[in-house]
Amino acid sequence: MGTLIVIDQPPYGTWAGREALDMAFSLAAFDQPVALLFTGAGVNWLRKSQETTGIGQKSVEKNLSAALIFGVEALYADATACARYGLVPDNMVTGVAMAESSAEVMRQHSHTAFAG
Amino acid sequence: MATISLQNYTLVITGAPYSSQAPQTALSFARAAIAAGHTVDRVFLYGEGVHLASSLSAPPSDEPHWADQWSRFLSENAISGVACIASALRRGLTNDSEQKRYELPANNIREPFIIAGLGEWVEGTMASSRVLYFHGGD
Amino acid sequence: MTEIDTLHILNKAPEHPRSAECLRAIEPGDALLLIESAVLTLATCSELRAGITLYALAPDALARGIAQNAVKASLVDFPAMVELTAQAQKVISW
Numbered sequence: 001m002g003t004l005i006v007i008d009q010p011p012y013g014t015w016a017g018r019e020a021l022d023m024a025f026s027l028a029a030f031d032q033p034v035a036l037l038f039t040g041a042g043v044n045w046l047r048k049s050q051e052t053t054g055i056g057q058k059s060v061e062k063n064l065s066a067a068l069i070f071g072v073e074a075l076y077a078d079a080t081a082c083a084r085y086g087l088v089p090d091n092m093v094t095g096v097a098m099a100e101s102s103a104e105v106m107r108q109h110s111h112t113a114f115a116g
Numbered sequence: 117m118a119t120i121s122l123q124n125y126t127l128v129i130t131g132a133p134y135s136s137q138a139p140q141t142a143l144s145f146a147r148a149a150i151a152a153g154h155t156v157d158r159v160f161l162y163g164e165g166v167h168l169a170s171s172l173s174a175p176p177s178d179e180p181h182w183a184d185q186w187s188r189f190l191s192e193n194a195i196s197g198v199a200c201i202a203s204a205l206r207r208g209l210t211n212d213s214e215q216k217r218y219e220l221p222a223n224n225i226r227e228p229f230i231i232a233g234l235g236e237w238v239e240g241t242m243a244s245s246r247v248l249y250f251h252g253g254d
Numbered sequence: 255m256t257e258i259d260t261l262h263i264l265n266k267a268p269e270h271p272r273s274a275e276c277l278r279a280i281e282p283g284d285a286l287l288l289i290e291s292a293v294l295t296l297a298t299c300s301e302l303r304a305g306i307t308l309y310a311l312a313p314d315a316l317a318r319g320i321a322q323n324a325v326k327a328s329l330v331d332f333p334a335m336v337e338l339t340a341q342a343q344k345v346i347s348w
Contacts, residue, residue, distance in 0.1 A: 008271065008275065026238055039275065040272070059128060072157070102275070102278075102279060104187070106260075112344075114130075137290045137291075149336045152333060152340075253291045
């Protein structure tokens with residue numbers, strides 16, 4: 001139940017992911033159940049050791065580590081997309097649950113939204 | 117026999133006019149929803165969608181003027197149109213009070229749109245029976 | 255009108271990654287409504303899994319000259335699109 005916010009766009013090259021994260025934080029701030037699903041190129045949000053000073057943007061890694069603290073219930077990553085981008089638990093931020101089927105995660109939520 | 121279930125909708129537009137079809141699809145949808153007796157609680161502009169609320173867009177006269185059509189529709193049906201404040205300020209869309217706060221040279225929100233926080237969208241997810249998204253196509 | 259679990263509304267062209275994701279996520283009992291550039295899927299997609307109802311938004315299909323490809327899809331107008339969103343248990347906009 002609750003809302004699932006899906007991030008399927010890679011970090012930094014587009015703002016859609018940040019705006020999706022804002023939606024998730026906003027629901028959490030109003031005590032509404034919310035989880036995040038990273039799929040497609042969006043799984044690259046979850047890579048460790050993002051060093052962003054050279055592109056003048058804040059690292060999304062820090063925003064993500066705050067997600068669970070601020071009340072986002074879960075961070076899901078699509079297992080197929082992670083495999084495609086060479087993401088394994090060792091090179092990923094902590095606290096991510098692998099999902100074998102994105103469709104199954106969507107079915108478990110009453111409301112699914114992309115940011116754009 | 118099909119039962120008629122009347123819904124109340126929050127429509128979220130994230131695609132911008134002239135770079136996506138989202139404002140046109142959403143407007144045709146909203147007109148059809150109201151004609152069928154459903155309610156549109158609010159229209160929330162998010163991300164690139166906030167460009168729909170600009171009072172400064174001036175397309176050629178032989179092209180549809182989506183911002184004008186949307187603002188007339190909202191006024192005629194007394195529907196609240198809200199542009200997300202964070203999305204709007206990033207993209208150069210502002211109202212009188214934000215103009216003063218950030219000491220900007222002008223403001224450009226088109227009536228009856230207002231600028232407000234994501235809480236308006238959260239309220240939609242809680243209060244409306246359907247929340248529909250109209251995204252860009254890229 | 256048949257019961258719809260989730261109505262998937264897709265507006266992306268067939269080459270967009272979200273198009274493939276959407277087609278993968280659809281389950282028997284769901285319905286797929288193609289709108290905007292996604293009506294081009296009528297030309298590229300030969301098969302949908304069994305038990306999935308396919309709709310395409312008529313104005314978008316007509317605009318793109320592809321309405322005659324809609325042999326496996328029902329063409330719907332905006333009032334019918336509204337009705338689909340009202341009848342479905344859930345709606346996902348891709």
